[in-house]
Amino acid sequence: MIIDCHGHFTTTPPQVAKFRAHQIAEFARTGKATTDAPPAVSDEEIRSGIDGNQLRIMRERGIDLTIFSPRAVGMDHHQGNEQTNIVWARYCNELVHRACQMFPDSFVGVCQLPQAAGVKPGKAIFEELDRCINEYGFIGANLNPDPTGGKWSDPPLWDKDWWYPLYEKMVALDIPAMIHVSGSCNPHFDAVATHYINGDTTAFVQFMTSDIFKDFPTLKFIIPHGGGAVPYHWGRYRGRALDMGLGRIEDKVMNNVFFDTCVYHQPGIDLLLKVVPTKNILFASETVGAVQGIDPLTGNYFDDTKRYIDASSSADQQQKSQIFSTNALGVYPRLKAHPTCKACL
């Protein structure tokens, strides 16, 4: 079985993004959240968005199940306020839920959180988590480590007052979170090319230099995009941790942190599979997502990451099987209850 742990509903119909633009424009104009309700989306619109895109690609590449969440760059936590972002998160999560219900064998949901710049995670986030996990059957959440959109001006992940209540909630619900920044309002950072990768690297070092996993030994995070810069600089991070008296990163971080395989060329995947312990790698492609074209050097899609893993000599079949499915079942405890997974257990 092959589980892609990182897919987004990037193919919603145009009224969805248009509603968000309306929310933001109204907030900019009035300083308040609009009371306008989000527009309807028909079953047919959801079906055709998924069927000709994510699902077609999954069939072509032999992927059985995608862990599916709202469009990451659309989470947009740095815009609007908490009230707009609650409405927006509920709307986006409901669309993912409907897609999962429509294609229950192929998708399982992960939710967007109603984070907002300057707002400490609290009631709104916990309620949306309860709704998505308990009512929708979602199995995790995307956590934005920088809801200020490239300003990085809210507290870091190790801030106990700011973040620990959310970690307690994650532990209580028995869910992991994928660390995933959203758009950038800082002209220094292109969202997809810069901010995503920097966000991944930043989160890793915050985990490495803090006591989060001493305080929450069962808490789990997935760092996407192959762990940002970390595997390429594995020596720097191993060495820096030793120099700083933090011990081995394998002990300090790697019982709780997992990297996905969204690395879009063969040598990158080879390195990832070679240096990072197999138990810490989860298959993913982020399709349809960041890079949509064909690599002129290979004739294959850049984001066809399964192909790189199949071709890699950095792992054997047993290890690849862990990466393709077994590891995900360990990281997302609620995944075991999913029909597609149950059939394989």
Add this chain to the structure above:
Amino acid sequence: MIIDCHGHFTTTPPQVAKFRAHQIAEFARTGKATTDAPPAVSDEEIRSGIDGNQLRIMRERGIDLTIFSPRAVGMDHHQGNEQTNIVWARYCNELVHRACQMFPDSFVGVCQLPQAAGVKPGKAIFEELDRCINEYGFIGANLNPDPTGGKWSDPPLWDKDWWYPLYEKMVALDIPAMIHVSGSCNPHFDAVATHYINGDTTAFVQFMTSDIFKDFPTLKFIIPHGGGAVPYHWGRYRGRALDMGLGRIEDKVMNNVFFDTCVYHQPGIDLLLKVVPTKNILFASETVGAVQGIDPLTGNYFDDTKRYIDASSSADQQQKSQIFSTNALGVYPRLKAHPTCKACL
């Protein structure tokens, strides 16, 4: 011949850092630059700082020449104001100059710029460049793409009004710059583990998405630390550039941008040498610097990057020779006049 393009004078005597602390404390206290002069440093202090450290390691590892600049994390552009930073840059550059004079066969200078948060590069920087290049015989500069120290709140590198006058000056002096952030005052970013690597990746994408090299076809930048996350995500960057209609990054960026080899493990160096064109790679170790310990897995120093290159099968002897010296002579035109290089040409 082996040229290390990335070394810092990290081993100055204690009064040097103490003076900077005094500058900052006085600025914090009074809001003005102190008029106190920097303390004297004896020849013996310079000699013993270098001889037992950088020079000893160069000898042990067979490195002939180091392109030497002031301590990067000490540049500290986000602290003080332009006036404090002029005094500080002049002082640090003079110490590097004296080290280069003392060991002329082994070191050649690159200068720290008197950048300051919120201050557009202008007269102070140009004067210091003239002094260091024309009087001291330095061959390049370190350019901090974020003098706000992790706030990233000054303009990006493609901002014509802010940065182009400096690029004109670089072209006029026929020097390249190494992109190098300094310390971080943002609690999200550990300077060495996060900010350095993010700064490298950020600069690359700013180059990729802008017309800087259309406007300055001969301008050259070295991105240190193996190019940040870029080589590991080479497929993402190649693919993203194509998706964005920017063409091939090899054409758009790689006639002007060079990566050093400060990657502290074998698989990282193997990947760098495999995916990045050989002409774009310059040997470096950043010794004595970011990671100073021994890798328990190999028994060798993490930062002994020559060892990884020697052992790599990703490049042949001819390519390694380019990486070890020939490329540096092309990127730093003024290097050809250095006695150690002249003897080899």
